[in-house]
Amino acid sequence: MLFKYKAVDDKGISKEGEIDAQSKDLAISGLQRRGLIVISVRDEKENKSFLSFSFLEKISMKEIVILSRQISTLFEAQVSALKAFTMLAVNTENKILSKKLTEIADDLQAGVSISGALSKHPDIFSNFYINMVKVGEETGKLNETFDHLANYLNRQYALTSKTRNALIYPVFVVLTFFVVMGLMFVVVIPKLSAIILDSGQEPPIYTKIVIGLSNFFVHYGFLVIIFLVLLGFWLFKLSRTEKGKIYLDKMRLSIPAVGNLYKRLYLSRIADNMDTMLTSGIPIVRAIDITSEVVDSRVYKEVLKDVADGVKSGLSFSIAFEKHTEQIPGIMIQMIKVGEETGSLGKILKTLSEFYKKEVDDAVDTLVGLIEPIMIVVLGLGVGVLLVSVLMPIYNLAGGIQ
Numbered sequence: 001m002l003f004k005y006k007a008v009d010d011k012g013i014s015k016e017g018e019i020d021a022q023s024k025d026l027a028i029s030g031l032q033r034r035g036l037i038v039i040s041v042r043d044e045k046e047n048k049s050f051l052s053f054s055f056l057e058k059i060s061m062k063e064i065v066i067l068s069r070q071i072s073t074l075f076e077a078q079v080s081a082l083k084a085f086t087m088l089a090v091n092t093e094n095k096i097l098s099k100k101l102t103e104i105a106d107d108l109q110a111g112v113s114i115s116g117a118l119s120k121h122p123d124i125f126s127n128f129y130i131n132m133v134k135v136g137e138e139t140g141k142l143n144e145t146f147d148h149l150a151n152y153l154n155r156q157y158a159l160t161s162k163t164r165n166a167l168i169y170p171v172f173v174v175l176t177f178f179v180v181m182g183l184m185f186v187v188v189i190p191k192l193s194a195i196i197l198d199s200g201q202e203p204p205i206y207t208k209i210v211i212g213l214s215n216f217f218v219h220y221g222f223l224v225i226i227f228l229v230l231l232g233f234w235l236f237k238l239s240r241t242e243k244g245k246i247y248l249d250k251m252r253l254s255i256p257a258v259g260n261l262y263k264r265l266y267l268s269r270i271a272d273n274m275d276t277m278l279t280s281g282i283p284i285v286r287a288i289d290i291t292s293e294v295v296d297s298r299v300y301k302e303v304l305k306d307v308a309d310g311v312k313s314g315l316s317f318s319i320a321f322e323k324h325t326e327q328i329p330g331i332m333i334q335m336i337k338v339g340e341e342t343g344s345l346g347k348i349l350k351t352l353s354e355f356y357k358k359e360v361d362d363a364v365d366t367l368v369g370l371i372e373p374i375m376i377v378v379l380g381l382g383v384g385v386l387l388v389s390v391l392m393p394i395y396n397l398a399g400g401i402q
Contacts, residue, residue: 003027006102007036008082008109028090037086040102059097059124061160065153067097072146081142082108100124113137128273128294135280145280152276156269159357163265166364167258173375177382184386186221189214192390203393210389246298253299257370261363266300267332268356275349285311303327316340 003024007015015036021027024041031038067088074084082105089101100121107117115134118125129149136145193211196203203211217224238244253259270291277287285308292304303324310320318337321328332352339348 004042005031005038006040007031007038008086009036014109037083038090040089040098059094059100061153061157063094063097064124065150065157067092068146068150068153072143072150075143075146081114097124114142126294128277128290131282131286131290132277132280135282139281148276148280152272155272155357159265159268159360162364163261163360166261166368169368170371170375173371173379177375177379180379181382181386182217182221184383185214185217189386189390190218192394196390196393201393201396204389207389207393210386242298246302249298253297257363257367261360261367262297263327264356264359264363266295266297267328268353268360269295270300270304271332271349271353271356275346275353278346278349284317300327317345 003019003021005015005017005019005027009015019027019030019041021030027041028038031041070088071084074087075081079087085101085105085108089098089105092098092101104114104117104121107120108114113134115130115137118133119130132145132149133142136142139145189210193207193214196207196211235248239248252262273291273294274287277290278284282290288304288308288311292301292308295301295304306323307317307320310323311317316337318333318340321333321336325333335348335352336345339345
């Protein structure tokens with residue numbers, strides 16, 4: 001097989017060419033025996049393929065966690081940044097991430113700093129991530145920085161995944177409920193109602209309502225589907241605008257039970273971000289600005305922007321938060337105030353992060369524990385009411401015939 005390669009020799013000179021080998025691993029081994037640092041190796045057939053599904057791939061947070069851990073390990077083993085990113089680019093299965101790491105290695109070869117090379121890929125590395133790496137470069141503790149980043153991202157990944165997974169089940173049950181009810185109205189009820197109407201018997205009022213709804217869905221159900229499609233399209237367009245994102249975030253926070261869950265999630269994220277950055281030596285104003293960009297809520301982003309402006313004007317961190325008691329609970333403000341007075345703000349923020357993480361875990365467990373039986377009961381009652389509404393007249397009719 002023929003492979004195209006990009007590599008760097010021991011003098012730092014870039015090399016490109018082709019190598020014949022039975023496999024990709026053997027091609028890499030052959031290049032390394034020549035004293036080359038391999039940047040990328042590609043099968044020629046891959047480049048000539050008409051069908052590429054790489055656009056379906058994406059880089060998950062879990063892959064960034066693993067990547068950060070690997071970089072930390074390589075730096076701790078005294079592997080140079082260029083060699084570390086080159087090795088990771090070659091050994092990463094995700095083609096998109098491999099390409100990004102290759103580009104980063106190219107930038108490092110050209111003399112760009114690690115943070116500068118990472119900043120060219122904001123779709124993968126957040127402002128928070130890049131600033132943390134920059135601090136690591138300035139302090140000479142890059143291995144510790146990447147280890148902190150891996151731990152932080154792992155915490156956020158676990159927290160976000162648990163919250164998202166907890167909401168999947170209720171959404172699935174709700175969708176199942178509507179599908180079952182739709183099939184009942186469109187397929188089952190019309191057949192049973194025909195028996196009632198053909199008998200000439202006067203059905204009860206609740207049966208008339210069910211038959212009327214069934215007739216509506218049979219004849220005008222397509223209008224409901226069109227409405228739902230248009231509603232989904234409108235929500236999609238709304239989510240693409242800044243005002244729409246703020247509106248949807250406010251709506252999300254106002255939903256009973258779910259709103260409190262998201263609020264605790266954002267508070268945990270804010271405290272964890274601030275603790276990680278302040279501990280790393282990032283100034284508080286800069287830390288607040290970066291946190292506002294990665295909190296993933298337009299509502300809390302606006303709160304943090306206002307808090308940053310307040311701190312810039314001379315207010316303390318806690319006093320700047322006091323203007324937003326609707327989004328920031330009093331206990332959090334008081335604990336931050338204690339941290340400022342005792343000089344242990346980082347420790348207080350870490351405590352708050354762990355506290356709200358536990359609150360999210362408990363809220364998720366409670367939400368799932370409540371939703372499961374409620375949804376099952378509602379689904380059972382809905383189907384039961386429909387069946388009783390049409391079966392009781394049929395039963396009465398059968399009894400009258402006897």
